[in-house]
Amino acid sequence: MAQTTSGAQTHGKLELPKISMPKRPAGTLYRGREGMWSWVLHRITGTAIYFFLLVHILDTALVRVSPEAYNAVIGTYKTPIMGLGELALVAAIGFHALNGLRIILMDFWTPKYQRAMFYVVIALWAVLMLGFTPRHLMNVFGG
Numbered sequence: 001m002a003q004t005t006s007g008a009q010t011h012g013k014l015e016l017p018k019i020s021m022p023k024r025p026a027g028t029l030y031r032g033r034e035g036m037w038s039w040v041l042h043r044i045t046g047t048a049i050y051f052f053l054l055v056h057i058l059d060t061a062l063v064r065v066s067p068e069a070y071n072a073v074i075g076t077y078k079t080p081i082m083g084l085g086e087l088a089l090v091a092a093i094g095f096h097a098l099n100g101l102r103i104i105l106m107d108f109w110t111p112k113y114q115r116a117m118f119y120v121v122i123a124l125w126a127v128l129m130l131g132f133t134p135r136h137l138m139n140v141f142g143g
Contacts, residue, residue, distance in 0.1 A: 034118040038099055045096040052089055083140030090132055095125050 063070040076082065098121045106114055 034115045038102070038114075038118050038121075041095060042099050042103075045092040045099075048089070048092045049096060080140055083136070086140075087133060087136055090136070091125075091129055094128050094132075095121070098125055 059070070059073050062073060102114075102117045102121050105117060
């Protein structure tokens with residue numbers, strides 16, 4: 001096997017060109033762009049909302065079994081930790097709803113502006129959370 005001046009290898013009379021493979025990012029095929037993060041956050045918030053609804057249905061069903069047990073469970077929800085959990089729930093619902101509207105717009109309009117729409121969703125979500133968070137935290141920690 002001989003090597004030519006162009007860097008190709010020869011096998012007898014047949015010359016094979018060198019093939020360079022495109023480089024892939026190490027460890028993942030995802031690039032971490034807005035579309036991927038939107039997809040990931042939509043799935044996480046949807047799953048969190050689903051589990052909240054499951055727990056909510058179960059604790060509400062307790063009232064039929066034992067009103068005392070229901071009152072005990074509802075009493076545990078009045079702790080500061082659960083207040084922070086409620087804040088996280090509202091944040092998840094807000095993002096999931098706004099991102100769902102973004103997805104609907106992309107389906108019926110065009111995905112051309114999906115990056116700009118993602119940032120609009122984040123901005124609207126931040127404004128909504130800035131309006132909700134102080135009042136909610138005053139109720140949770142203020143008594």
